[in-house]
Amino acid sequence: MSATPTVRASAAEDDASAVRSRLASPSRLTVLVAVMAVVFCLLAALFGLVPTAQATINGFVAGSYTGLGAIGLTLVLGILKLVNFAHGDLLVAGAYFTILFAWLGLPLPLAMLGAMVATAALALVTEKIVWQPLRQAKAGTLQLFLSAIGLGLVIRFSVQFFAGSQVRTLGANVVDSIALGPLRLGTLQAVALLVGLAAMLLVGLALRFTGIGKEMRAFADNRALAEVSGIDTQHVINMTWIVSGFLAGLAGILYATAIGSFNPNFGLTLLLSLFAATVLGGIGNAYGALVGGLVIGLSQEWSTLMFNARWKPAVGFALLILMLLFMPQGIFGRKKRGS
Amino acid sequence: MTAEPILEVANAVKSFDGLTAVAGASFTVEKGSITALIGPNGAGKTTMFDLLSGFAKPDSGAIRFAGQPITGKAPHRIARLGLVRTFQLTRVLAGMSVIDNMLLAAPRQPGQHLYSLLTAPRHANAAEDKARDAALSLLETFGLRSKAADYAGALSGGQRKLLEIARALMTEPSMVLLDEPMAGVNPTLGHTILDHIASLRQSNGTSFLFVEHDMDVVMNRADRIVVMAQGRVISMGTPEQIRADAAVIEAYLGGPAPEAKP
Amino acid sequence: MSVDFWINVGVLAGIYGIFTLGLQLNAGFTGLLNFGQAGFMAIGAYSIGILVVDHGWSLWLALPAAVLLACLASVVVGISSLRLRSDHFAIATIAFAEIVRYTLQNAAFSGGNQGILGFDDEWRAASGWMLSKLGAFGLGGYTQLPLLLVVWLSFVALLLALQGLQRTGWGRVLRAIREDEDATAALGKNVLSYKLQSLGLAAALAAIAGFFVALNVTYLYPTVFDPTFTFFGYAILVLGGFASYGGVAIGSLVFWALLEGTRLIDASLSAGQQASLRFIIVGLFLLLLSRLRPQGLLGNVNEMKVRP
Numbered sequence: 001m002s003a004t005p006t007v008r009a010s011a012a013e014d015d016a017s018a019v020r021s022r023l024a025s026p027s028r029l030t031v032l033v034a035v036m037a038v039v040f041c042l043l044a045a046l047f048g049l050v051p052t053a054q055a056t057i058n059g060f061v062a063g064s065y066t067g068l069g070a071i072g073l074t075l076v077l078g079i080l081k082l083v084n085f086a087h088g089d090l091l092v093a094g095a096y097f098t099i100l101f102a103w104l105g106l107p108l109p110l111a112m113l114g115a116m117v118a119t120a121a122l123a124l125v126t127e128k129i130v131w132q133p134l135r136q137a138k139a140g141t142l143q144l145f146l147s148a149i150g151l152g153l154v155i156r157f158s159v160q161f162f163a164g165s166q167v168r169t170l171g172a173n174v175v176d177s178i179a180l181g182p183l184r185l186g187t188l189q190a191v192a193l194l195v196g197l198a199a200m201l202l203v204g205l206a207l208r209f210t211g212i213g214k215e216m217r218a219f220a221d222n223r224a225l226a227e228v229s230g231i232d233t234q235h236v237i238n239m240t241w242i243v244s245g246f247l248a249g250l251a252g253i254l255y256a257t258a259i260g261s262f263n264p265n266f267g268l269t270l271l272l273s274l275f276a277a278t279v280l281g282g283i284g285n286a287y288g289a290l291v292g293g294l295v296i297g298l299s300q301e302w303s304t305l306m307f308n309a310r311w312k313p314a315v316g317f318a319l320l321i322l323m324l325l326f327m328p329q330g331i332f333g334r335k336k337r338g339s
Numbered sequence: 340m341t342a343e344p345i346l347e348v349a350n351a352v353k354s355f356d357g358l359t360a361v362a363g364a365s366f367t368v369e370k371g372s373i374t375a376l377i378g379p380n381g382a383g384k385t386t387m388f389d390l391l392s393g394f395a396k397p398d399s400g401a402i403r404f405a406g407q408p409i410t411g412k413a414p415h416r417i418a419r420l421g422l423v424r425t426f427q428l429t430r431v432l433a434g435m436s437v438i439d440n441m442l443l444a445a446p447r448q449p450g451q452h453l454y455s456l457l458t459a460p461r462h463a464n465a466a467e468d469k470a471r472d473a474a475l476s477l478l479e480t481f482g483l484r485s486k487a488a489d490y491a492g493a494l495s496g497g498q499r500k501l502l503e504i505a506r507a508l509m510t511e512p513s514m515v516l517l518d519e520p521m522a523g524v525n526p527t528l529g530h531t532i533l534d535h536i537a538s539l540r541q542s543n544g545t546s547f548l549f550v551e552h553d554m555d556v557v558m559n560r561a562d563r564i565v566v567m568a569q570g571r572v573i574s575m576g577t578p579e580q581i582r583a584d585a586a587v588i589e590a591y592l593g594g595p596a597p598e599a600k601p
Numbered sequence: 602m603s604v605d606f607w608i609n610v611g612v613l614a615g616i617y618g619i620f621t622l623g624l625q626l627n628a629g630f631t632g633l634l635n636f637g638q639a640g641f642m643a644i645g646a647y648s649i650g651i652l653v654v655d656h657g658w659s660l661w662l663a664l665p666a667a668v669l670l671a672c673l674a675s676v677v678v679g680i681s682s683l684r685l686r687s688d689h690f691a692i693a694t695i696a697f698a699e700i701v702r703y704t705l706q707n708a709a710f711s712g713g714n715q716g717i718l719g720f721d722d723e724w725r726a727a728s729g730w731m732l733s734k735l736g737a738f739g740l741g742g743y744t745q746l747p748l749l750l751v752v753w754l755s756f757v758a759l760l761l762a763l764q765g766l767q768r769t770g771w772g773r774v775l776r777a778i779r780e781d782e783d784a785t786a787a788l789g790k791n792v793l794s795y796k797l798q799s800l801g802l803a804a805a806l807a808a809i810a811g812f813f814v815a816l817n818v819t820y821l822y823p824t825v826f827d828p829t830f831t832f833f834g835y836a837i838l839v840l841g842g843f844a845s846y847g848g849v850a851i852g853s854l855v856f857w858a859l860l861e862g863t864r865l866i867d868a869s870l871s872a873g874q875q876a877s878l879r880f881i882i883v884g885l886f887l888l889l890l891s892r893l894r895p896q897g898l899l900g901n902v903n904e905m906k907v908r909p
Contacts, residue, residue: 083688317699320693451769451771
């Protein structure tokens with residue numbers, strides 16, 4: 001009842017009203033940063049500066065893998081209108097490809113790079129054997145949902161079949177830490193943080209300045225318009241999967257590095273945080289996903305100041321539900337026609 | 340014909356995303372009349388239908404139907420009051436049979452409510468039998484009787500249009516909003532639809548408001564015409580009055596923005 | 602031994618049949634993509650466990666109370682999320698199921714990962730009595746046979762009741778909502794109310810399934826109600842067919858026979874690998890069926906929304 005028939009009848013018209021990048025309102029970003037800063041000050045006043053700063057650093061680490069993981073989810077959702085429930089399992093694949101390549105004898109950094117490439121390849125393979133045929137068959141929403149869920153199960157439990165369900169590490173030194181004044185940061189976490197922030201910056205620049213980046217954003221904004229303007233559809237879709245898979249691999253590795261130990265089930269729980277980042281940033285908005293990821297990561301880590309750390313994932317779920325209920329268009333999105 | 344209004348719209352405003360689709364439109368529809376709503380593309384006709392039927396809420400302004408305010412009411416509440424709409428792109432329930440499409444629309448069916456279904460199943464059956472008779476006779480009128488058992492998705496475009504109108508009439512409405520009832524229908528069938536409308540007005544006193552682009556149809560079939568342009572009502576009156584109205588001609592020929600008339 | 606194995610398959614097929622009837626009502630007949638069914642099942646089962654063990658209720662009183670509580674939860678979920686777009690609703694219900702599982706795993710009242718034990722004395726007494734009667738037919742040795750009978754009696758009764766409901770005007774409104782909710786609202790039907798009723802009934806069915814799961818495993822812990830089990834339900838649904846309650850029974854039997862049948866394959870796999878293999882098979886089911894036969898074995902292709 002809240003949605004009008006016009007909304008559904010004219011999705012294209014709908015998109016046309018949102019052609020411009022939805023992050024075109026710096027004022028909202030400013031407001032968001034201000035809100036986060038106020039929350040930080042409040043927390044520092046309540047729980048002390050050092051624990052709050054520590055939680056904030058942890059939050060940036062969590063935010064980097066959440067944001068990078070969410071980019072693929074939001075691009076696929078925006079470009080292919082596909083809710084990819086298997087996306088969390090691509091992160092799992094990234095972590096376990098690293099273990100596989102390290103076991104085969106590659107040095108860890110190379111194994112990680114190989115894992116990202118392998119995850120990108122895996123994502124492209126799923127496009128070729130699952131998604132492209134389903135699109136051609138004009139599959140309905142439920143068919144797509146069930147295929148995504150099925151694909152997720154196949155990936156996750158194939159990993160578990162070969163690697164077992166026991167807790168693993170990437171085999172790097174997880175004990176070393178760096179002291180920054182009174183703050184402690186695991187060396188691996190520091191690496192994850194630096195790599196994560198650098199990757200976020202690079203991805204942002206690539207989306208902004210490379211041809212394919214622009215094409216992807218144009219596609220996510222308004223597919224009909226992008227197609228009319230002569231962009232090669234299948235090429236953009238292929239690239240979307242490659243980018244999505246590569247960043248999912250990276251995010252999985254960052255998660256594995258920062259958390260230290262993991263099992264093949266982390267994908268589903270993390271997926272809900274990724275959805276939260278996606279919705280927060282506005283569906284199809286890659287920059288929004290990065291910002292959304294940081295907000296989710298910070299919220300989760302800040303929550304540990306107030307609650308037991310085991311409730312961290314619940315904060316992600318709660319934020320997801322609240323966003324869906326009250327701001328389904330995201331913090332940068334504008335209200336659509338009739339809603 | 341009495342001049343008693345069944346529908347009154349006062350200063351309705353609706354904008355989307357900064358774009359004003361309806362900008363303070365006011366008009367009335369007389370009870371028992373067949374009124375056409377016309378205007379160039381983008382005049383706000385479909386948005387007006389959404390406002391009247393509750394699918395969009397006006398930003399400001401008031402809408403009254405049969406003396407009651409209906410501004411911002413939910414679509415199903417407005418429909419239950421007797422104001423029923425059809426859609427510009429037909430929306431038959433493709434995965435259901437033609438007769439099920441009709442029975443769905445029957446008002447006051449105890450069989451449609453879990454509580455009365457469980458407490459008085461026989462009553463529910465009796466009401467449904469009665470509704471079935473009414474549905475079959477309406478389908479007969481619209482030439483769809485032989486299709487009653489078919490899936491609505493298997494009907495032709497024109498037949499879907501007929502089914503949608505028949506289904507709207509099944510609700511026993513006192514007023515029907517028809518969004519381009521002739522669009523996509525061959526002219527012969529279109530005139531059959533209009534004949535049905537005229538005879539229903541005659542027999543039941545049902546009021547009709549319809550959007551139409553074909554001026555011949557509008558001039559020949561409507562008692563009264565409401566003209567919208569750029570979100571406003573620029574003229575109202577009988578076909579003769581509208582034909583002679585300079586503002587209307589200007590709006591259609593794309594002249595300077597017309598002033599709203601009181 | 603082998604008979605006991607197949608009795609167990611029958612019990613699982615019956616329990617998940619009841620569970621999937623709710624999904625059929627939602628997805629197949631109302632067009633609601635409810636992915637939180639495992640959450641409602643967990644709420645039902647844990648309500649029974651807590652009411653019996655912590656509050657000394659009778660098991661037979663706890664069952665209707667649990668059904669009611671699950672319905673209540675569905676109203677809370679429904680009122681907040683049913684206005685959302687269908688894909689957002691699906692995501693919100695998955696999040697709901699994760700919250701339920703997460704809470705049960707971490708909260709004090711649910712026993713955390715230790716779970717809840719000792720709520721089924723009354724059932725065991727009843728089951729023992731039934732076994733003594735079955736002994737007259739030489740069937741007294743099959744300890745799970747009473748559960749099989751009760752589960753399937755309930756399943757068939759619920760299936761027939763739902764089939765009957767679907768033929769009424771009420772069922773017609775649900776199908777209309779599945780086809781086009783705006784057109785349905787335009788005809789004077791309160792769409793939100795019908796969706797809530799559909800979701801509430803599905804939650805009630807999930808709670809009943811949860812009751813039987815509890816009797817079957819005799820011990821409640823969070824992983825029994827992992828959200829993944831909702832996906833099992835959907836696998837049964839696509840296998841049996843959309844918009845067909847009979848299909849749920851066929852689908853559930855075939856699904857569990859195939860799934861449990863993998864245990865009989867003597868392929869020198871570790872227990873963990875065998876468990877993984879089962880999930881891979883479920884995943885392949887979902888992938889292949891949605892691709893090759895989206896309407897399922899008994900489903901009606903005319904009632905499948907295949908619009909993109």
